[in-house]
Each structure stands twice: as C-alpha cells, then as structure tokens.
Amino acid sequence: MAAKKKSDAKGLPGDPQLRKDLLHSMILQRRFEEKVGEAYALGKIGGFCHLYIGQEAVSTGVLSMLRADDYVVTTYRDHGQALARGMTPRAIMAELFGRIDGCSRGKGGSMHLFDRNTNFLGGHGIVGGHVPLAAGVGFAIKYRGGDQVIACFMGESVVNTGAFHEALNMAALWKLPCLFIIENNKYGMGTAVERAAAIKDLSRRADAYDGMHGEYVDGQDVFAVRDAMERALGIARRESKPVLLEIRTYRYMGHSMSDAVSGTYRTKAELDEYLKRDPINLLKARMLEAGDITDADIAAMEQEVKATCQDAWDFADASPEPPLEALYEDVLVDTTS
Amino acid sequence: MAIITYREALNQALREEMSRDDRVFLMGEEVGVYNGAYKVSKGLLEEFGEMRVVDTPITELGFAGVGVGAAMVGLRPVIEFMTWNFALLAIDQVVNAAAKMLYMSGGQYPMPMVFRGPNGAALQLSAQHSQAFESWLAHIPGLKVVTPGTPYDAKGLLKAAIRDDNPVVMLEGEMLYNTKGEVPEEDYIVPIGKADLKREGGDCSIITNGKMVLVAMNAADQLAKEGIHVDVVDLRTVRPMDVDAITASVRKTNRAVVLEEGWEIAGIGAQVVDYVQRECFDDLDAPVVRVHQADVPMPYAKTLEKTAKPDVAKTIAAVKKVLYLN
Ligand SMILES: Cc1ncc(C[n+]2csc(CCOP(=O)(O)OP(=O)(O)O)c2C)c(N)n1
Ligand SMILES: [Mg+2]
Numbered sequence: 001m002a003a004k005k006k007s008d009a010k011g012l013p014g015d016p017q018l019r020k021d022l023l024h025s026m027i028l029q030r031r032f033e034e035k036v037g038e039a040y041a042l043g044k045i046g047g048f049c050h051l052y053i054g055q056e057a058v059s060t061g062v063l064s065m066l067r068a069d070d071y072v073v074t075t076y077r078d079h080g081q082a083l084a085r086g087m088t089p090r091a092i093m094a095e096l097f098g099r100i101d102g103c104s105r106g107k108g109g110s111m112h113l114f115d116r117n118t119n120f121l122g123g124h125g126i127v128g129g130h131v132p133l134a135a136g137v138g139f140a141i142k143y144r145g146g147d148q149v150i151a152c153f154m155g156e157s158v159v160n161t162g163a164f165h166e167a168l169n170m171a172a173l174w175k176l177p178c179l180f181i182i183e184n185n186k187y188g189m190g191t192a193v194e195r196a197a198a199i200k201d202l203s204r205r206a207d208a209y210d211g212m213h214g215e216y217v218d219g220q221d222v223f224a225v226r227d228a229m230e231r232a233l234g235i236a237r238r239e240s241k242p243v244l245l246e247i248r249t250y251r252y253m254g255h256s257m258s259d260a261v262s263g264t265y266r267t268k269a270e271l272d273e274y275l276k277r278d279p280i281n282l283l284k285a286r287m288l289e290a291g292d293i294t295d296a297d298i299a300a301m302e303q304e305v306k307a308t309c310q311d312a313w314d315f316a317d318a319s320p321e322p323p324l325e326a327l328y329e330d331v332l333v334d335t336t337s
Numbered sequence: 338m339a340i341i342t343y344r345e346a347l348n349q350a351l352r353e354e355m356s357r358d359d360r361v362f363l364m365g366e367e368v369g370v371y372n373g374a375y376k377v378s379k380g381l382l383e384e385f386g387e388m389r390v391v392d393t394p395i396t397e398l399g400f401a402g403v404g405v406g407a408a409m410v411g412l413r414p415v416i417e418f419m420t421w422n423f424a425l426l427a428i429d430q431v432v433n434a435a436a437k438m439l440y441m442s443g444g445q446y447p448m449p450m451v452f453r454g455p456n457g458a459a460l461q462l463s464a465q466h467s468q469a470f471e472s473w474l475a476h477i478p479g480l481k482v483v484t485p486g487t488p489y490d491a492k493g494l495l496k497a498a499i500r501d502d503n504p505v506v507m508l509e510g511e512m513l514y515n516t517k518g519e520v521p522e523e524d525y526i527v528p529i530g531k532a533d534l535k536r537e538g539g540d541c542s543i544i545t546n547g548k549m550v551l552v553a554m555n556a557a558d559q560l561a562k563e564g565i566h567v568d569v570v571d572l573r574t575v576r577p578m579d580v581d582a583i584t585a586s587v588r589k590t591n592r593a594v595v596l597e598e599g600w601e602i603a604g605i606g607a608q609v610v611d612y613v614q615r616e617c618f619d620d621l622d623a624p625v626v627r628v629h630q631a632d633v634p635m636p637y638a639k640t641l642e643k644t645a646k647p648d649v650a651k652t653i654a655a656v657k658k659v660l661y662l663n
Contacts, residue, residue: 071410105443114442121409122442126433132399133434136406136414143362143388143412163429166399173394330444331478333502335529 010290013223019283019292020301022064022222026056026280028305029080032089035309036079036096040257044317045096048125049110052080054252057279058183059084061225062151062247065233069146071119071137073130074153076111077183078123081153087115089312099319106322107330121150127188128154128161131180135167138176142240149177149236156246157188159202171242172209178242179232183219185251190265203246212242219249220279250274338519343485346492346520347377347509351415353524354499355385358413361499364391364400365417365454374419375455375514401427401452405434408450408504415499418454421470421508427452435504436479448504453495456484456508457548457598458635461642467635469599471547474506475576475608481505481529482576486550488518490573493527501529510548530574532582538566541656542586544609545596546572549647553596556652567656575605583609584616591622592659596652601629623659628652 007013014022033051040049052059055077063072063084074081082092087103095102096110104114114122121137124130134152141148158164159182171178182202186193199205206214213235217228225247232243252275254261262268287293341349355361362385367374369382369392382390393400397418404414418424424431431452438446458467474482481503485491491509498505527533535550536557543553553569560567568586572578587593593613595606606627613625631645657663 073406102443104441104445107443108441112441114445116445121406121446122438124434126429129402129429129433132402132430133406133409135399136403136408137410138406139403140407140410140412143407163398163402166394166396167402169394170396170399170403330440330442332481333439333447335501335503 010292012286012290012292013226016292019287022060023280023283023287023293024301024305025060025064025084026222026283027301028089028308029056029059029083030280031302031305031309032083032312033079035313037257039096039313045110046098047109048076049096049257050077050255051253052077054274054278055183055185055219055249056080057222057225057283058181058219058247058249061222062153062181062229065226065229066151067148069119070148071121071150073121073134073137073150074123075127075130075155076123076125077155078111078113082113082115082120085118085120087113087118087120089308090315091115093312093316094319097316097319098321099316100322100326101315101319105326128158128163130154131158131164131167134178134180135171135176138171138178138242139174141177142174147237149179149233151179151181153181153183155188156182156184156186156193156202157191157196158182159205160197165208168205168209168212168242168244172212175240176242177236177240179236180242180244182244182246184246184248187251187255187265189255189259190263192265201246203244206244212244214244214246216246216248219247220277220282222279222283338521340517341488341520342514343488343491343509343516343518344375344377344514346488347495348379348381349520350492350495350499351378351381352384354496355381355389360411360413361415362389362391362412363415363417364393364404366393366395366419368392368417373417375511377514378417397423397427398430401430402434404450404452405430405438405448408435408448409438409446413449413499415451415453418452420466420511421454421456422466422468424452424454431474431480431504431506432477436477440479447502449502451495451498451505451507453507454509455511455514457510458646459511461637461639462635463637464634469597469630471508471575471597471599472604475605479504480576481574482508483529483574484508484547485573486513486547486571488516488520490527490533490571492520493525494529494573497526497529500526505529508547513548516551527573530577530579532579533571533573534568534582534586535571536567536569538568539590540566541592541594541659542568542570542590543594543596543652543656544570544572544583544586546575546605547598549596549598552647552649552652556649556656559649560653560656565656565660578608578612580612580616583612587613587617588620591620593625594628594652594655594659595625596628596647598647599630601627601632604629623661626655626659628655
C-alpha cells in the first residue's frame with residue numbers, strides 16, 4: 001500500500017513548483033501568526049487566541065493533498081489550516097480584529113473561522129465536539145454518492161473524549177470518507193499526553209474499529225505528512241473508509257496568548273530540543289542542500305510574505321467594526337419572507 | 338377529516354416530507370428495523386431504505402453531531418432522540434453546535450434540521466425518565482422550540498420544522514402518542530411561532546403548551562359545568578413565543594393561570610408571567626398563578642408521582658384562586 005516515492009532529479013519528492021508552494025504555505029502561516037502575536041499585544045485582537053507556530057507542516061502537508069471540493073473542519077487552533085486551505089490572509093486577520101470584512105463577519109473571532117468558498121467548516125471551541133460533525137459530513141458525502149473526503153483536525157486530547165469514539169465508531173460502521181487527523185503536539189494546555197491518555201501510540205485507537213487504518217507520522221516533515229495522506233486518501237476516497245492519522249508535532253508557543261511560552265509543564269530544554277526540528281527549517285535545509293532553491297529565493301519569498309501579512313493587517317485595521325444592527329443578524333435564517 | 342393518533346400524525350408528516358424532499362432523512366436509535374421506540378417511524382425504513390432511515394448505535398452525542406455535520410453541507414436531518422432525557426448526552430451538539438453555527442459563521446452555515454422525541458413524564462418512570470425540558474431549550478437563541486399538544490399540531494408543526502432552515506427542537510409526549518384528533522388529508526403546515534386559542538371563555542386565560550393542553554381542556558370542561566368559562570391559549574411554540582396571543586387573551590379575561598409540565602424555577606411560566614406583567618399590568622384583576630411540577634425529581638410511587646405532577650384538579654384550583662372563589 002505504501003505510496004511510491006516520486007522523487008525528481010534532485011532526489012526530492014514532488015516537483016520544484018510544488019516544493020516552493022509548500023515552503024511558501026508554511027512560511028506564510030509562521031509570519032502571519034507572528035503578526036497576530038504583535039496585534040494581540042497591542043490589543044487589536046482579543047479573547048482566546050491559539051497560535052499554531054511549530055505545526056505548519058501538518059496543515060500544509062494535509063491540505064496540499066486535498067481537492068477544492070473536499071471539506072475541512074478543525075478546532076479553535078485554526079489559523080494555520082485556514083491559510084493552508086487558501087482562505088485569504090485579509091479575511092482571517094479582519095476576523096481576528098473583529099471586523100465586518102472578517103471571514104465570519106466579526107462574529108466568530110480566532111476560534112471560529114469559517115469560509116464557504118473553500119469548504120472550511122469552521123474552527124470549533126468545544127474539545128471533541130466537532131469530530132461527530134466530520135462523521136456527518138462524511139455521511140452526507142456518501143448519501144449523495146460523491147467522492148469527496150472530509151479532513152478533521154484535532155488536538156491529541158480529543159482521543160480521550162466520548163465524542164471522538166462515538167464518531168469513529170459510526171464512521172467505521174457506515175464506511176464514511178473521513179480523515180481523522182490527530183495533531184499530537186504533546187500537550188493539552190499543560191497536561192502532557194502521557195498524563196491524559198492511557199495509550200502511547202494514539203493511532204492505535206483505530207484498532208478498536210475493525211479494519212480502520214491508523215498510522216503515526218512525523219509531523220515536522222511535510223513530505224512524510226504528504227506520503228501518509230496519499231495512503232490515507234487511497235483508503236478514504238477510493239474505498240470510502242475512515243482513516244486515523246496521528247501526526248506528531250510540537251507547539252512552540254504557549255497554549256494560548258495568556259500562557260507563557262515554556263510554562264511550568266515543560267522545560268526550556270525540551271522546547272530547545274524540538275526547535276532543532278523546526279518544520280520550516282527542515283524543509284528549507286533539504287531544498288537548499290539539493291540546490292532546489294537559493295538563499296536569494298528564500299529572501300524574496302520572505303519579503304513577499306511579509307508584505308502580504310502587512311497588507312492583511314492594514315486591511316483589517318481599515319475594515320469597519322460590524323454595525324450594531326449586526327448583533328441581531330444571523331441568529332436564525334429569516335423565514336418570514 | 339380523518340381521526341388519527343398523534344403517532345400516526347407524526348408518521349404521516351415524516352413520510353410526506355421525505356417524499357417531498359430527498360435531502361430529508363431520519364436518524365436515531367431504533368428508528369429503522371424496530372420501527373421506532375414509540376413506532377413513530379413505522380414503515381419508513383421499508384419505504385425509504387437504510388440511507389434515509391438510519392439506525393444508530395446508542396450514541397446521542399455522536400449522532401446529534403452527525404446531524405449537524407450533514408446539515409452544514411446541505412442535507413436536512415431529522416434527529417430522533419428516544420426521549421429527551423437521553424438527549425442530555427447530546428446537549429453540546431444542540432446548544433454549542435446547532436444553535437450557534439449560523440451566528441458564529443457570520444451567516445454562512447444555516448442548520449436546516451430537527452431534533453425531536455418525547456419529553457416529560459409518562460407513568461411511574463421515576464426520576465431519570467420523567468423530565469420536561471422546554472425551558473432549558475427555550476433559553477437558547479438560535480433554536481426554535483415547538484411543543485405540539487394535538488395530532489393536528491403535531492403533523493403541521495413537524496412539517497413546518499422540517500421545511501424550516503433553522504434548527505427546530507420538537508418536544509413530543511409519550512402520553513400523547515395514542516391520543517386522537519382530526520387531521521386533514523391535504524397538505525398543511527402549522528406556522529412556527531403561532532399560538533392557538535383552543536377554547537374561548539371570558540373569565541380567565543389558561544396559558545399552556547404541549548401535553549398540558551389536554552389537562553387545560555379537561556379543566557375547562559369541568560369549570561364550564563360550574564359556570565366558569567376560560568380561554569385556553571395553547572402556545573404550541575415556546576421559542577419564539579406568541580406574545581400577541583397571550584396578551585390578547587389576558588386583556589379580554591383580566592386573569593391568567595399559566596400551566597406547564599416542568600419545574601417552577603426559570604420555567605416557561607415564568608417567561609409568560611413576565612410578558613403578562615409588562616404588557617397587561619393594568620388589565621390584571623389578580624396576580625397570575627402558576628401550575629407546574631413540584632420542585633423535586635419525579636418519584637416512582639404512584640401517589641407521590643400524582644402529587645408531584647400538575648393536573649386537572651390543580652389547574653381548577655388555580656383558576657378559582659385568580660377568580661377569588663376560594
Ligand atoms: C469540552 C472542553 N473542555 C475543556 C476545554 C478547555 N480547553 C481548551 S483547549 C484545551 C486543551 C486541548 O488540547 P489538545 O486537544 O491537545 O489541543 P491543542 O490545544 O494542543 O491544539 C482545553 C482543556 C474546552 N475548550 N472544551
Ligand atoms: Mg495538544
């Protein structure tokens with residue numbers, strides 16, 4: 001079943017343009033969120049805000065393998081996936097600023113990014129609560145006889161919730177095209193995974209359901225994520241069966257903006273160790289080594305991304321706050337007319 | 338008009354709406370092969386097949402969420418809870434997902450779905466199986482909550498709920514499924530948000546909903562024998578509430594009793610009384626009296642259970658109290 005490694009002359013997977021796109025996607029997420037951190041410190045963004053920094057190879061690896069008509073659903077830690085899915089930095093930043101041009105018209109904020117155009121079915125704030133939704137989307141795909149899939153991202157804490165098991169059981173029972181993607185960043189807030197889950201290898205949760213494919217993946221290596229996705233899509237799209245991927249990664253920032261970067265629950269030494277496997281640096285190093293890209297190319301890309309992020313900030317800053325009438329809009333669909 | 342049971346009325350509504358729109362499907366425990374825990378879905382599996390009449394594992398949180406996900410991408414699920422007591426396991430999906438999705442997505446994701454099942458007490462089912470959840474659900478913006486008390490309303494409201502692009506919660510009653518009433522053969526709906534004056538009389542308004550409509554009608558019959566004539570205002574929908582119907586009746590009778598199945602504190606009746614004091618303060622000739630379940634979990638023993646429940650005698654006593662007859 002293993003996907004054939006399609007390496008080109010440089011010994012790297014994919015083609016030069018694809019590799020540049022992957023790097024670009026990851027750098028965009030990183031710089032965008034650095035900007036978010038700045039805006040938060042200035043009070044331009046409020047509420048809970050969870051950064052994705054360190055996990056970019058997961059969103060980029062997974063979402064670069066999906067089709068435009070596939071679906072995505074995720075948690076409150078959703079900025080990276082929204083960008084990797086192709087939502088505009090402007091609409092995301094405006095949402096974080098609570099402005100009318102935000103992707104959820106200023107009603108959702110950081111935790112609830114939604115976008116119908118890219119089938120981005122939202123960031124959701126109740127741990128585990130969105131996993132059954134993914135089974136529902138899988139059910140709807142099957143109901144209509146389509147060949148799309150849904151990718152459902154979740155933190156590793158989710159594997160201990162009832163909602164997770166209820167959803168996986170139904171997805172396996174009814175053979176639904178769902179990709180359940182655990183982003184194991186080792187911590188749920190301050191609780192290390194081994195202090196919460198009575199299982200070490202989280203992808204083995206798939207073993208509880210006959211025939212469900214589960215595997216773990218190095219989430220700092222975007223190519224490894226894409227390889228795993230190729231296998232997963234073979235099962236989900238072609239056989240209409242759910243898959244469970246445990247993608248091991250690490251969060252470089254605190255749980256949310258109110259949490260110190262290293263905190264009481266992990267050591268600075270541990271963080272430093274994981275920083276050595278920064279997914280962006282790993283990709284850059286491989287591409288540089290193979291002569292796939294030059295330092296000048298990277299500098300140009302950084303320059304362009306920087307401008308894009310500043311543009312998103314300026315756009316968000318200039319976007320009006322939602323008018324007060326918006327308070328009562330979209331509580332219900334108007335059925336009186 | 339045919340006389341049919343409340344159960345048959347619901348069954349007809351499901352069959353008609355599923356025939357009308359192939360995006361509509363029914364999902365829940367025992368809805369298919371078993372024909373429904375209360376036989377509401379009898380024959381539907383045979384007619385529509387297992388993709389549209391879906392038996393689930395016992396996994397309320399899970400299948401309620403499946404409904405929400407399917408509604409997000411354009412299907413129109415009807416999620417049946419065997420009873421609302423068990424729906425507590427799914428309340429996250431009703432409250433945190435279905436009721437919020439349109440709002441937090443800035444209008445992008447409507448939730449055209451129905452959550453339905455029996456609510457409230459039957460007979461001697463004791464504490465965990467005898468609870469009326471109207472006020473919990475009516476509290477939530479983003480939901481509509483309907484509580485039909487007759488076969489006519491059951492069919493018309495379920496059809497309206499399925500056609501509505503919003504999440505509609507429908508509270509039925511185990512004790513109502515066998516009750517009979519007139520239901521037209523032709524297609525009709527009962528508009529959500531409209532109360533119904535089930536009986537007219539000038540002396541007092543009984544404002545009620547759901548299963549208590551029968552209790553109110555019964556009380557009204559007995560009061561009539563004593564020369565006391567009451568309005569019975571059946572709210573039918575408890576969110577949004579038909580305030581105009583409440584005030585029109587109270588302005589006419591100047592007295593009101595609010596009868597509900599659930600508990601007193603923060604109950605539906607509390608909301609009705611609030612509307613009445615705001616809109617009809619100068620019309621009232623007596624303080625409004627509420628009739629509701631005793632403020633205890635439902636006991637098992639027959640006599641205790643009877644004492645705990647709102648009933649005809651308590652309703653009659655309340656009407657006499659607001660008429661200063663006792
Ligand atoms: C049901 C529920 N309980 C508690 C919380 C508070 N909370 C928010 S995030 C979080 C940790 C989740 O960790 P994980 O699933 O690993 O995701 P990560 O934050 O690491 O991406 C907790 C406890 C919540 N949002 N929902
Ligand atoms: Mg985590």
